[in-house]
Amino acid sequence: MIAPSRPGILLYALYLYWGAAALWLTSAIGALFAIPQYRVYYADLHQDPRGGSLPALLLAGVAVVASTGGAVIVLCTVLDAYGWPIARWLTWTYSVFAAAIAGIVLLVNSRAVIPWHRWSITVTAVLSLFAVAGGSILLAQPASGRFFSDCQARRRGAARQRAVAWQQRRMMARSR
Amino acid sequence: MSRALNRRSPVVGLLVALLLVLVGTPVLGAPTPTASPARVEVPLPPLTGRETSPPRLVPYMYFYDSIEAYRTEIPWNSPELAWSNVDRSTPPWKPFKERGTLNSLLHAWKLKVLDEQAKGNNFYGSQMSDEDKKEMWDKLLDKFIYGVDSNERGAAFERAYADYFHLKDLGYTLGAKYPDSGFEVDAYVIGQVALEMKSGPLPKDGQPERYAGLMRQVPTLRVIHIFGQRPDSDTLDALDRLHIEYRYWPSFAIRRRHPNMPPPGSLGTPGGGTVSIPIPSGPVGPKSSSGAIPAPAGSLAASGQNVEPSASTDAIAESPSSPEDKAERDEMVTDIARDMGYEDPADAPGAAGDLGGVDFSTLELRYVSDTYRSSLGTGVQYAYKVDAKPGEKVAYGGREAAQLAADSFFTWLVLPASSFTVNLNPDEPDRIIDDRLGKTDAGRVLLEADLQMKKSVGRLIHPDTPLGKSFWGLLHGDQKCMSMRQWIVPRPAVVRESGNELYILQAPLEVKMESEYLATEGVSRGFGCEKQNAADTAYNEEIYRRRILPELEKAVNTASAYADLRRVYASRIAAEWYRQRSKTKTTAYSGLVDSGDASAWPARVPWSPQGVFARYLKSYRDGEFRVEHRTRQGNYTVTIVYVYGGVDLTNIPRKLISAAQFAREHPRLDSTVHEAAQSPILGDGDALTWFGGTSAELPITSPRSLPGSPLRTPQFWGLAGFPIVLWLALGAFMVRQRRTEVTGR
Numbered sequence A: 001m002i003a004p005s006r007p008g009i010l011l012y013a014l015y016l017y018w019g020a021a022a023l024w025l026t027s028a029i030g031a032l033f034a035i036p037q038y039r040v041y042y043a044d045l046h047q048d049p050r051g052g053s054l055p056a057l058l059l060a061g062v063a064v065v066a067s068t069g070g071a072v073i074v075l076c077t078v079l080d081a082y083g084w085p086i087a088r089w090l091t092w093t094y095s096v097f098a099a100a101i102a103g104i105v106l107l108v109n110s111r112a113v114i115p116w117h118r119w120s121i122t123v124t125a126v127l128s129l130f131a132v133a134g135g136s137i138l139l140a141q142p143a144s145g146r147f148f149s150d151c152q153a154r155r156r157g158a159a160r161q162r163a164v165a166w167q168q169r170r171m172m173a174r175s176r
Numbered sequence B: 001m002s003r004a005l006n007r008r009s010p011v012v013g014l015l016v017a018l019l020l021v022l023v024g025t026p027v028l029g030a031p032t033p034t035a036s037p038a039r040v041e042v043p044l045p046p047l048t049g050r051e052t053s054p055p056r057l058v059p060y061m062y063f064y065d066s067i068e069a070y071r072t073e074i075p076w077n078s079p080e081l082a083w084s085n086v087d088r089s090t091p092p093w094k095p096f097k098e099r100g101t102l103n104s105l106l107h108a109w110k111l112k113v114l115d116e117q118a119k120g121n122n123f124y125g126s127q128m129s130d131e132d133k134k135e136m137w138d139k140l141l142d143k144f145i146y147g148v149d150s151n152e153r154g155a156a157f158e159r160a161y162a163d164y165f166h167l168k169d170l171g172y173t174l175g176a177k178y179p180d181s182g183f184e185v186d187a188y189v190i191g192q193v194a195l196e197m198k199s200g201p202l203p204k205d206g207q208p209e210r211y212a213g214l215m216r217q218v219p220t221l222r223v224i225h226i227f228g229q230r231p232d233s234d235t236l237d238a239l240d241r242l243h244i245e246y247r248y249w250p251s252f253a254i255r256r257r258h259p260n261m262p263p264p265g266s267l268g269t270p271g272g273g274t275v276s277i278p279i280p281s282g283p284v285g286p287k288s289s290s291g292a293i294p295a296p297a298g299s300l301a302a303s304g305q306n307v308e309p310s311a312s313t314d315a316i317a318e319s320p321s322s323p324e325d326k327a328e329r330d331e332m333v334t335d336i337a338r339d340m341g342y343e344d345p346a347d348a349p350g351a352a353g354d355l356g357g358v359d360f361s362t363l364e365l366r367y368v369s370d371t372y373r374s375s376l377g378t379g380v381q382y383a384y385k386v387d388a389k390p391g392e393k394v395a396y397g398g399r400e401a402a403q404l405a406a407d408s409f410f411t412w413l414v415l416p417a418s419s420f421t422v423n424l425n426p427d428e429p430d431r432i433i434d435d436r437l438g439k440t441d442a443g444r445v446l447l448e449a450d451l452q453m454k455k456s457v458g459r460l461i462h463p464d465t466p467l468g469k470s471f472w473g474l475l476h477g478d479q480k481c482m483s484m485r486q487w488i489v490p491r492p493a494v495v496r497e498s499g500n501e502l503y504i505l506q507a508p509l510e511v512k513m514e515s516e517y518l519a520t521e522g523v524s525r526g527f528g529c530e531k532q533n534a535a536d537t538a539y540n541e542e543i544y545r546r547r548i549l550p551e552l553e554k555a556v557n558t559a560s561a562y563a564d565l566r567r568v569y570a571s572r573i574a575a576e577w578y579r580q581r582s583k584t585k586t587t588a589y590s591g592l593v594d595s596g597d598a599s600a601w602p603a604r605v606p607w608s609p610q611g612v613f614a615r616y617l618k619s620y621r622d623g624e625f626r627v628e629h630r631t632r633q634g635n636y637t638v639t640i641v642y643v644y645g646g647v648d649l650t651n652i653p654r655k656l657i658s659a660a661q662f663a664r665e666h667p668r669l670d671s672t673v674h675e676a677a678q679s680p681i682l683g684d685g686d687a688l689t690w691f692g693g694t695s696a697e698l699p700i701t702s703p704r705s706l707p708g709s710p711l712r713t714p715q716f717w718g719l720a721g722f723p724i725v726l727w728l729a730l731g732a733f734m735v736r737q738r739r740t741e742v743t744g745r
Helices: A008-045 A053-081 A085-111 A115-139 A142-175 B002-023 B083-088 B102-118 B130-164 B207-217 B233-241 B311-317 B323-339 B398-414 B441-460 B466-474 B514-521 B534-547 B549-558 B560-584 B609-622 B659-665 B669-676 B714-743
Strands: B060-066 B173-177 B184-189 B193-198 B222-227 B245-248 B251-257 B284-288 B291-294 B358-373 B377-388 B421-424 B486-490 B493-498 B501-506 B509-513 B645-648 B654-656 B681-683 B688-696
Touching (some): A008 B358, A008 B714, A053 A085, B102 B130, B102 B323, B130 B193, B193 B207, B358 B398, B358 B560, B377 B669, B398 B441, B441 B486, B441 B560, B441 B645, B486 B560, B509 B560, B549 B560, B669 B688
Parallel strands (some): B493 B654
Antiparallel strands (some): B284 B291, B493 B501
């Protein structure tokens, strides 16, 4: 059985998701670079040398979450590229989740007191929101849907063939 | 605006110079009184000093050469002070070159020693105790350092102003006698303007009047006083009356080791086995190349902290102890000015007038803040409240009062709270005071207050006074027995806690009858009136409580005899707050809290608990406060004597007020205490003056460099841009692949 070729629209969707992942990774690196400045800012604000520890910990957490989020979306898109329908659903679910986080970031970004970091997370959130929304829409296009259906059908056909071959081998073994 | 002026100044100066050349006026050359030069620019800072809240200007920082390090490098028992060294010293014969040298210091000391010897006090003989020797040396050193440093600071301020505003380029004559005036003017242009610069907030005594005379002589002359620290309104009013203009150029002076001092480390250490009393190290201030320089007296700074220079700390540290002290200091300043080559010592740049209008005996620590700045580290900001005393020309004793407040703050901080009680009781000579507290001034003040209270009671109930007479007349019982044992304890202090700040708004003390005190402490004890009806004893005590106790409590809270007690108690409230705060976060003095070692703040006034106890016994036996009311009852006399008790500051009850109440009742206190950190400032409708200060781990001159924006670093762009570049590259690759698939090539 010939493998279905990936439609261009699916590739565009995946490319947009990879873009979102790249933005999140960039954001994670930015968060790590911002830690010293936040640490100073909050230590001064709370008049406590340890006052910057919690924000630093939170930023490190943000960096880990953003990197993990990027890795997860890349994994989903790889599965999408092989036509796994479950991956498509996971990608959509994840997109909603990512869009919600980007929205929250846009709402609370005024708390980011370091100017360059505030701008960087705002731009990242807006761009990743567009990328994720665009990717989801493209993933829902009929051409993408056909690709996932064809892949599914092909996988089922292959499974049936494997089952028949296994049965035959078993019967031959018994007859001996 | 100052910066704008500064930027414009060279251009304007050039234009002015060009103009002067064109009109042929020789202002830049040798001036003559008869010339009529073109108007020159008068570069002035924008503030007058009357502004209540000056805009947030960054004060100008300048350095001056200081001999402060002598204080730590030559203690009273240093080998440098061996008579052979001192005797070799000679009068400074090259005045300007000799200022601040070891020779000039030793020569000043030699004159002092010879002078004292004539009075029978031989420093080098056995007639003087170590304490007296130390005091004699410290006093001379204080005055010598003040004399040299104030001149150096004044001269440095003049140079800084002249440089910053390019006075020379603008055609000003600097530091020369004004023609036909007979006195030196810091900067002038003949017939136009005379600038008198003061690094501090006060002009010299008589100086404004001298300028007023010059203005009468030269009617076209504008005289402008430039202050480096904010002057008070009395000073400005006085200048207004004389039609002298004024400007305030916020600036502060940073000490650096005087080049005429011997190199760091070259001076001797205290002499061998002759040392018998500890040398108070006190707080440690800004570091010099030779090590620590003591912080100004009264600064709330301990080891490891650097005090930021300010007019407030200078005003306190430089306040004379007494009129005699001021006279001696002025004499020293005059001598040093002469040594520096000034024919008229009044022309010397240093030693401005003394601060007046306040009563330093009322000084109390009323604000403390635990600060942290990433650039400077942990620190403390504080403010002392001082009552105004209108008409007081010179305020005395600020240094001693602030030193007591600061020392006791640290004493309360390092010793356990359980030891903060003293007890003068003839039956308990072994329970006078905790050993460690007994070596500090805080302990001395508590014990002296206890003794004073007994004397106050003696005065109040004395049968010869109207109050005493009516009191004795009201007592019941054959013996008229009652307990007069009372304790001074804190009433709830009214405070405002706001994050890292504590405002002490009221710090009242209470005098409790021992029966109340012991009930609070959970102890019961007989009062010695067993032979009398219990109801009579209770009645008598009630009479005492109603008639005498309020008067006694009023005295404790207002009388000057208890000023030191109130001062150390305010510090106790601040220290307790700081102790509690240090338990939850890292503070500047976390390491000191409850360390139990108060040796860095030893008593500056020699005393011993046994000495006070002996005075107590003497007063008790001699009847100074042992009131005996003798009544003939048949053939015997009734004598009642029960006056003892103590001072107990172990517990500090507090009453917190809300932010709203604080804002309503003290609307300007927040800004006042912060401004006080820079210069003395009036508060509460001019009834108070606040003096503050700030300390930090690092000196303000060499702060820690803070992390900046990473946008300027290539590492950031390389790392943060990498995922995006990778994504774009992937996109390019995919497009290319797609084309290949479509075209089949």
